[in-house]
Amino acid sequence: MTDRERQHPYPDALRPDAAPAPHELLAPVTGLLGTWTGTGRGEYPTLAEDFTYAQEVTFSHDGRPFLHYEARAWLTGADGAPLRPAARESGWWRLKPEGLIEALITQPTGIAEIMVGRVEDGAVDLTTHTVALAPTAKHVEATRRRYTLTDGDTLDFVHDLAAVGQRLQHHLSARLRREDGK
Protein backbone atom coordinates (compact mmCIF):
# COMPACT_ATOMS: atom_id res chain seq x y z
CA MET A 1 0.00 0.00 0.00
CA THR A 2 1.34 3.46 -0.88
CA ASP A 3 1.64 6.36 1.59
CA ARG A 4 -1.20 8.09 -0.22
CA GLU A 5 -3.52 5.09 0.22
CA ARG A 6 -2.51 4.81 3.87
CA GLN A 7 -3.67 8.38 4.41
CA HIS A 8 -6.80 8.08 2.28
CA PRO A 9 -9.99 7.76 4.33
CA TYR A 10 -11.44 5.19 1.87
CA PRO A 11 -8.56 3.09 0.55
CA ASP A 12 -9.17 0.37 -2.01
CA ALA A 13 -9.06 -3.25 -0.84
CA LEU A 14 -7.21 -5.90 -2.84
CA ARG A 15 -8.43 -8.91 -0.87
CA PRO A 16 -11.95 -10.11 0.02
CA ASP A 17 -10.96 -10.45 3.69
CA ALA A 18 -9.51 -6.91 3.94
CA ALA A 19 -11.49 -3.80 4.92
CA PRO A 20 -13.76 -2.49 3.58
CA ALA A 21 -15.93 -5.60 3.16
CA PRO A 22 -16.88 -6.17 -0.49
CA HIS A 23 -20.38 -5.04 -1.46
CA GLU A 24 -22.74 -8.03 -1.76
CA LEU A 25 -23.05 -7.52 -5.55
CA LEU A 26 -19.29 -8.17 -5.81
CA ALA A 27 -19.71 -11.72 -4.43
CA PRO A 28 -19.33 -13.43 -7.86
CA VAL A 29 -16.06 -11.56 -8.59
CA THR A 30 -14.25 -11.41 -5.24
CA GLY A 31 -11.97 -14.19 -6.54
CA LEU A 32 -10.53 -11.65 -8.99
CA LEU A 33 -9.44 -9.18 -6.31
CA GLY A 34 -5.69 -8.66 -6.15
CA THR A 35 -2.74 -8.36 -8.50
CA TRP A 36 -2.09 -10.88 -11.24
CA THR A 37 1.02 -11.27 -13.38
CA GLY A 38 1.89 -13.59 -16.21
CA THR A 39 2.69 -13.98 -19.85
CA GLY A 40 0.78 -14.33 -23.07
CA ARG A 41 1.00 -14.34 -26.82
CA GLY A 42 -0.78 -12.31 -29.44
CA GLU A 43 -1.50 -12.19 -33.13
CA TYR A 44 -3.63 -10.41 -35.69
CA PRO A 45 -3.93 -10.89 -39.45
CA THR A 46 -2.58 -7.38 -40.12
CA LEU A 47 0.61 -8.07 -38.15
CA ALA A 48 3.67 -9.60 -39.82
CA GLU A 49 4.52 -11.67 -36.74
CA ASP A 50 3.02 -13.08 -33.55
CA PHE A 51 4.34 -11.56 -30.35
CA THR A 52 4.85 -12.53 -26.72
CA TYR A 53 4.12 -10.27 -23.81
CA ALA A 54 3.98 -10.00 -20.03
CA GLN A 55 1.12 -8.38 -18.16
CA GLU A 56 0.15 -7.12 -14.72
CA VAL A 57 -3.56 -6.80 -13.88
CA THR A 58 -5.07 -5.45 -10.65
CA PHE A 59 -8.67 -5.56 -9.43
CA SER A 60 -9.61 -3.62 -6.30
CA HIS A 61 -12.73 -2.15 -4.68
CA ASP A 62 -13.72 0.50 -2.15
CA GLY A 63 -16.82 -1.19 -0.70
CA ARG A 64 -19.16 -0.06 -3.45
CA PRO A 65 -20.56 -2.39 -6.16
CA PHE A 66 -17.81 -1.89 -8.73
CA LEU A 67 -14.24 -3.09 -9.30
CA HIS A 68 -11.39 -0.78 -10.25
CA TYR A 69 -9.50 -2.50 -13.06
CA GLU A 70 -5.97 -1.66 -14.19
CA ALA A 71 -3.78 -3.53 -16.70
CA ARG A 72 -0.28 -2.92 -18.06
CA ALA A 73 1.49 -5.03 -20.68
CA TRP A 74 4.96 -5.06 -22.20
CA LEU A 75 6.36 -7.02 -25.13
CA THR A 76 8.98 -9.64 -24.35
CA GLY A 77 11.79 -11.27 -26.32
CA ALA A 78 12.50 -14.97 -26.79
CA ASP A 79 14.32 -15.03 -23.43
CA GLY A 80 11.38 -13.35 -21.68
CA ALA A 81 13.27 -10.05 -21.27
CA PRO A 82 11.17 -6.85 -21.64
CA LEU A 83 11.38 -5.26 -25.12
CA ARG A 84 9.05 -2.24 -24.86
CA PRO A 85 5.86 -1.05 -23.15
CA ALA A 86 2.63 -2.21 -24.85
CA ALA A 87 -1.08 -1.82 -24.05
CA ARG A 88 -2.30 -0.07 -20.90
CA GLU A 89 -5.87 0.32 -19.83
CA SER A 90 -7.94 1.07 -16.78
CA GLY A 91 -11.57 1.22 -15.91
CA TRP A 92 -14.53 0.20 -13.84
CA TRP A 93 -16.52 -3.03 -13.74
CA ARG A 94 -20.02 -2.27 -12.43
CA LEU A 95 -21.67 -5.34 -10.88
CA LYS A 96 -25.42 -5.72 -11.22
CA PRO A 97 -27.76 -8.39 -9.82
CA GLU A 98 -27.43 -11.95 -11.13
CA GLY A 99 -23.77 -11.49 -12.06
CA LEU A 100 -24.41 -8.96 -14.81
CA ILE A 101 -21.45 -6.67 -15.51
CA GLU A 102 -21.17 -3.30 -17.23
CA ALA A 103 -17.49 -2.45 -17.78
CA LEU A 104 -16.01 0.90 -18.84
CA ILE A 105 -12.42 0.60 -20.07
CA THR A 106 -10.16 3.32 -21.51
CA GLN A 107 -6.83 3.09 -23.28
CA PRO A 108 -4.12 5.68 -24.05
CA THR A 109 -4.46 4.71 -27.73
CA GLY A 110 -7.65 6.81 -27.85
CA ILE A 111 -10.11 3.95 -27.41
CA ALA A 112 -12.90 3.85 -24.80
CA GLU A 113 -14.96 0.70 -24.54
CA ILE A 114 -18.21 0.02 -22.76
CA MET A 115 -18.69 -3.71 -22.41
CA VAL A 116 -21.53 -5.83 -21.11
CA GLY A 117 -21.59 -9.41 -19.97
CA ARG A 118 -21.81 -11.63 -16.96
CA VAL A 119 -19.85 -13.68 -14.50
CA GLU A 120 -20.81 -17.31 -14.01
CA ASP A 121 -18.87 -19.95 -12.02
CA GLY A 122 -15.72 -17.81 -11.91
CA ALA A 123 -15.77 -17.05 -15.65
CA VAL A 124 -16.33 -13.53 -16.95
CA ASP A 125 -17.44 -12.99 -20.55
CA LEU A 126 -17.64 -9.38 -21.77
CA THR A 127 -18.59 -8.15 -25.23
CA THR A 128 -18.73 -4.68 -26.70
CA HIS A 129 -21.74 -2.49 -26.10
CA THR A 130 -20.17 0.73 -27.45
CA VAL A 131 -16.73 1.86 -28.59
CA ALA A 132 -15.82 5.54 -28.66
CA LEU A 133 -12.71 6.55 -30.63
CA ALA A 134 -10.54 9.64 -30.40
CA PRO A 135 -10.15 11.26 -33.86
CA THR A 136 -6.73 9.70 -34.51
CA ALA A 137 -7.34 6.30 -32.84
CA LYS A 138 -7.10 3.04 -34.77
CA HIS A 139 -10.51 1.84 -35.88
CA VAL A 140 -11.71 -0.65 -33.26
CA GLU A 141 -15.25 -1.96 -33.78
CA ALA A 142 -15.63 -4.56 -31.05
CA THR A 143 -13.84 -6.79 -28.60
CA ARG A 144 -14.67 -9.84 -26.54
CA ARG A 145 -12.82 -10.53 -23.29
CA ARG A 146 -13.00 -13.78 -21.36
CA TYR A 147 -11.42 -14.24 -17.93
CA THR A 148 -11.51 -17.68 -16.35
CA LEU A 149 -10.41 -18.51 -12.82
CA THR A 150 -9.14 -22.04 -13.43
CA ASP A 151 -8.17 -22.31 -9.77
CA GLY A 152 -8.01 -19.68 -7.02
CA ASP A 153 -4.57 -18.52 -8.16
CA THR A 154 -4.70 -18.85 -11.97
CA LEU A 155 -6.54 -16.48 -14.28
CA ASP A 156 -6.74 -17.27 -17.99
CA PHE A 157 -7.49 -14.39 -20.33
CA VAL A 158 -8.57 -14.45 -24.00
CA HIS A 159 -9.15 -11.27 -26.00
CA ASP A 160 -10.80 -11.16 -29.44
CA LEU A 161 -10.68 -8.03 -31.57
CA ALA A 162 -12.60 -6.65 -34.55
CA ALA A 163 -10.53 -3.73 -35.83
CA VAL A 164 -8.97 -2.08 -38.89
CA GLY A 165 -11.46 -3.84 -41.19
CA GLN A 166 -10.92 -7.35 -39.78
CA ARG A 167 -13.70 -9.53 -38.36
CA LEU A 168 -13.82 -10.39 -34.64
CA GLN A 169 -10.97 -12.84 -34.00
CA HIS A 170 -8.22 -13.82 -31.60
CA HIS A 171 -5.76 -11.07 -30.58
CA LEU A 172 -4.42 -12.19 -27.18
CA SER A 173 -4.25 -15.13 -24.76
CA ALA A 174 -2.52 -15.03 -21.39
CA ARG A 175 -2.20 -17.04 -18.21
CA LEU A 176 -1.83 -14.93 -15.07
CA ARG A 177 -0.92 -16.05 -11.55
CA ARG A 178 -1.94 -14.34 -8.35
CA GLU A 179 0.86 -12.31 -6.80
CA ASP A 180 1.58 -13.52 -3.27
CA GLY A 181 -0.03 -11.38 -0.61
CA LYS A 182 -1.54 -8.87 -3.05
Ligand code: HEM
Ligand atom coordinates in the same frame (compact mmCIF):
# COMPACT_ATOMS: atom_id res chain seq x y z
C1 HEM B 1 -2.06 -7.19 -23.36
C2 HEM B 1 -2.59 -6.27 -24.12
C3 HEM B 1 -2.17 -6.03 -25.56
C4 HEM B 1 -0.98 -6.27 -26.18
C5 HEM B 1 0.28 -6.85 -25.58
C6 HEM B 1 -1.15 -5.85 -27.55
C7 HEM B 1 -0.15 -5.92 -28.51
C8 HEM B 1 -0.25 -5.44 -29.79
C9 HEM B 1 0.83 -5.35 -30.73
C10 HEM B 1 2.28 -5.79 -30.46
C11 HEM B 1 0.35 -4.81 -31.86
C12 HEM B 1 1.14 -4.51 -33.15
C13 HEM B 1 1.41 -3.03 -33.26
C14 HEM B 1 2.45 -2.66 -32.26
O1 HEM B 1 3.57 -3.18 -32.34
O2 HEM B 1 2.13 -1.86 -31.36
C15 HEM B 1 -1.06 -4.54 -31.64
C16 HEM B 1 -1.89 -3.98 -32.56
C17 HEM B 1 -3.18 -3.62 -32.32
N1 HEM B 1 -3.90 -3.85 -31.17
FE1 HEM B 1 -3.21 -4.76 -29.50
N2 HEM B 1 -2.41 -5.38 -27.75
C18 HEM B 1 -3.06 -5.46 -26.56
C19 HEM B 1 -4.36 -5.09 -26.29
C20 HEM B 1 -5.21 -4.51 -27.21
C21 HEM B 1 -6.54 -4.04 -26.93
C22 HEM B 1 -7.21 -4.12 -25.56
C23 HEM B 1 -7.03 -3.52 -28.09
C24 HEM B 1 -8.35 -2.90 -28.41
C25 HEM B 1 -9.34 -2.75 -27.61
C26 HEM B 1 -6.01 -3.69 -29.10
C27 HEM B 1 -6.14 -3.28 -30.39
C28 HEM B 1 -5.12 -3.30 -31.32
C29 HEM B 1 -5.24 -2.71 -32.63
C30 HEM B 1 -6.44 -1.99 -33.22
C31 HEM B 1 -4.02 -2.92 -33.27
C32 HEM B 1 -3.61 -2.45 -34.66
C33 HEM B 1 -3.77 -3.47 -35.73
C34 HEM B 1 -3.30 -2.88 -37.04
O3 HEM B 1 -3.36 -1.67 -37.23
O4 HEM B 1 -2.87 -3.65 -37.88
N3 HEM B 1 -4.93 -4.30 -28.52
N4 HEM B 1 -1.40 -4.95 -30.38
